[in-house]
Amino acid sequence: MVNAMTVGMRIDAAINDLNNLSSTQLYALIVVGTCLIATFLLGNGDQQSLEMTSAAAAAFNKSAKTTASTSNKNSQPEPRWYIFRMINYAMLVAFVASVANFVWNYAAYAVDSAVLLRFLLGWSACLIYFFGFFGVSFVHDVVPQADSEPAPQQPPSDKIHQVVPSPVHQPMKKKVVDAPCPKDAPVCTDPSSFVASRKAPLPSNLTELNDAQVASLVLSGQMKDHELEKRLDCHRAVDVRRLVMQEKLAAVGRDAFALQDLPTQPSLDYSRVHGANCEIVVGYVPLPVGMVGPLRINDMSVYVPMATTEGCLVASANRGCKAISVTGARAIVLKDGITRAPCVRMPSAMDAAHLKLWCDEPTHFARLKAAFESTTSFGKLKSCSPTVAGRNVYIRLVCFSGDAMGMNMVSKGSLAVIELLRSEFPELKLIA
Numbered sequence: 001m002v003n004a005m006t007v008g009m010r011i012d013a014a015i016n017d018l019n020n021l022s023s024t025q026l027y028a029l030i031v032v033g034t035c036l037i038a039t040f041l042l043g044n045g046d047q048q049s050l051e052m053t054s055a056a057a058a059a060f061n062k063s064a065k066t067t068a069s070t071s072n073k074n075s076q077p078e079p080r081w082y083i084f085r086m087i088n089y090a091m092l093v094a095f096v097a098s099v100a101n102f103v104w105n106y107a108a109y110a111v112d113s114a115v116l117l118r119f120l121l122g123w124s125a126c127l128i129y130f131f132g133f134f135g136v137s138f139v140h141d142v143v144p145q146a147d148s149e150p151a152p153q154q155p156p157s158d159k160i161h162q163v164v165p166s167p168v169h170q171p172m173k174k175k176v177v178d179a180p181c182p183k184d185a186p187v188c189t190d191p192s193s194f195v196a197s198r199k200a201p202l203p204s205n206l207t208e209l210n211d212a213q214v215a216s217l218v219l220s221g222q223m224k225d226h227e228l229e230k231r232l233d234c235h236r237a238v239d240v241r242r243l244v245m246q247e248k249l250a251a252v253g254r255d256a257f258a259l260q261d262l263p264t265q266p267s268l269d270y271s272r273v274h275g276a277n278c279e280i281v282v283g284y285v286p287l288p289v290g291m292v293g294p295l296r297i298n299d300m301s302v303y304v305p306m307a308t309t310e311g312c313l314v315a316s317a318n319r320g321c322k323a324i325s326v327t328g329a330r331a332i333v334l335k336d337g338i339t340r341a342p343c344v345r346m347p348s349a350m351d352a353a354h355l356k357l358w359c360d361e362p363t364h365f366a367r368l369k370a371a372f373e374s375t376t377s378f379g380k381l382k383s384c385s386p387t388v389a390g391r392n393v394y395i396r397l398v399c400f401s402g403d404a405m406g407m408n409m410v411s412k413g414s415l416a417v418i419e420l421l422r423s424e425f426p427e428l429k430l431i432a
Helices: 007-020 023-043 047-070 081-104 113-133 136-147 158-163 211-219 225-231 234-251 313-327 349-360 362-373 407-424
Strands: 289-297 300-307 338-340 343-345 380-389 392-400
Touching (some): 081 113, 211 225, 211 234, 225 234, 300 313, 338 407, 349 380, 349 392, 362 380, 362 407, 380 407, 392 407
Antiparallel strands (some): 343 392, 380 392
């Protein structure tokens, strides 16, 4: 019947038995309550105790530093504080488990003096451990925090300065700062390569040297890797750079021949890539090309080449083309263009208004259009709409980029437009 009692019934029975407790049993409850309160206080000390502990830890650090400054360099290893922390956790778990076991089986244990004595001995041992060792790891955790606080200055001592460097007499090390990036350096160049250094002059017969000799010049720092295209032809620059990368990969413990399977010949024209598409080129990646179609739109069938390494992509697109072609599709382009809106600033609002009126003239727009299209074979400037905001003028350029996305194409053309405007308005300043 006892096994069928619920937790509430057990609590009621325990409360009813309080009237029949002997002095020994009452002492046991007092010990349990004392242990619980001690555990709570040790784990949640007030601010004053924390400050006292921090002050004691600071004093301990001060004396420890003085002792370390006069001792030899081969000091004893630091105690393994994590062992105390693990023992603390084990003791705390054992204590809580014993209290829970006693409460759960209170009706049986309260009448057995032998069992009650064992519980009292165990709790007393836990209480002694808590007061004696539970705070060791806690004090150790406070010590590093006190160590970071500035210590009061003391009279200089030659003996101490030999071991512990003084912040007053020891010159501070200058922080190494990367030099500013050269104007002709590519964006992705390593900043550490800009540190000023004296370089030996390059040989006058640089083009007559073999690839290995030119690569050694790059590795020695006499020539930068992004200068190879300027000093050699674009195709030879790729071969030399691959030799350089082999040495660099080997120097960091990587496979020196990691680029062996990356093709460099024969189909890519590196002279068209240089300065337009990629920097520090070491090869190119060929992609499989699949044909999608026929796609019938506006009573006209077209085939679409797709370069991809994703399996089933071309087959999936083919199924979509077939569905469109069977049902028939009509398409019309409402608007096609990409915009740029550079912001320029004039000396006054009146000058900003004159700039807008100048751009609105058809003859002047024709000059802007010619300047824009001189930078590209496919891009076209369709319109120019300046907006005045105080001294600022936002010149909205609407461009056509053909089949290309045209981000870089439009940026180059917009800069050409700004240069033309600066020639007409020398006081013009490009803001963004």
